[in-house]
Amino acid sequence: MTEEKHYMTTEGKEKLEKELEYLKTERRKEVVERIKVARSFGDLSENSEYDSAKEEQAFVEGRINQLEKMIRNAHIIEEDGDNSSIVSLGKTVTFKELPDGEEEEYTIVGRAEADPIEGKISNDSPMAQSLMGKTIGDQVSVSTPGGDIRVEITKVS
CATH class of the missing domain: 1.10.287.180 (Transcription elongation factor, GreA/GreB, N-terminal domain)
Known part of the structure; x- marks a missing residue:
C-alpha cells in the first residue's frame, strides 16, 4: 500500500x-x-x-x-514559471464574484498547510477544484455551502 x-x-x-x-x-x-x-x-x-x-x-x-x-x-510544490497565468497548486489566484464584483484572493496549497483565515485553501476544496487549470479572464461556477457562485479570475501569481 x-x-x-x-x-x-x-x-x-x-x-x-x-x-x-x-x-x-x-x-x-x-x-x-x-x-x-x-x-x-x-x-x-x-x-x-x-x-x-x-x-x-x-x-x-x-x-x-x-x-x-x-x-x-x-x-x-514547484514554481511553474512557464504557465504563470494558469491556476495551479502553489499559485495565488484573485477573482471577483459576479455580478457584484467583490474581490477575493487565495493561495492554493496542499491540505497539510490549508488555512482559510490566512488565505490558503486546500487543493482538495471545491473552490480550488473549480479554479484549477483556469486562466485570467475565465468565468467559473463554484459550489459553496451557501449555493453556487460565479467568479471571474482577475489575477494569477
Whole structure:
C-alpha cells in the first residue's frame, strides 16, 4: 500500500518540521512530567489529573505520528514559471464574484498547510477544484455551502 502524497510548499514543510521538533523535544517532556506529578496524587482509578495527562500524551503522540508521515510523504510544490497565468497548486489566484464584483484572493496549497483565515485553501476544496487549470479572464461556477457562485479570475501569481 502506497502512502498518500502530501502536497506542500517548502515553507509549509519547514513549519511542520518545527512543530514536530517542538513536540518531540519540549511538549513530550512536559506531558511526561504531568503524568509523574499526577501519579503522586495516589489512586489512579479516581485520578482525573492522571486521566487528563494520559489523554494529552495520546494526542501528542498521535500528532507526532501524523507529522512524521506527512513530512515523509511530502511532495514539494514547484514554481511553474512557464504557465504563470494558469491556476495551479502553489499559485495565488484573485477573482471577483459576479455580478457584484467583490474581490477575493487565495493561495492554493496542499491540505497539510490549508488555512482559510490566512488565505490558503486546500487543493482538495471545491473552490480550488473549480479554479484549477483556469486562466485570467475565465468565468467559473463554484459550489459553496451557501449555493453556487460565479467568479471571474482577475489575477494569477
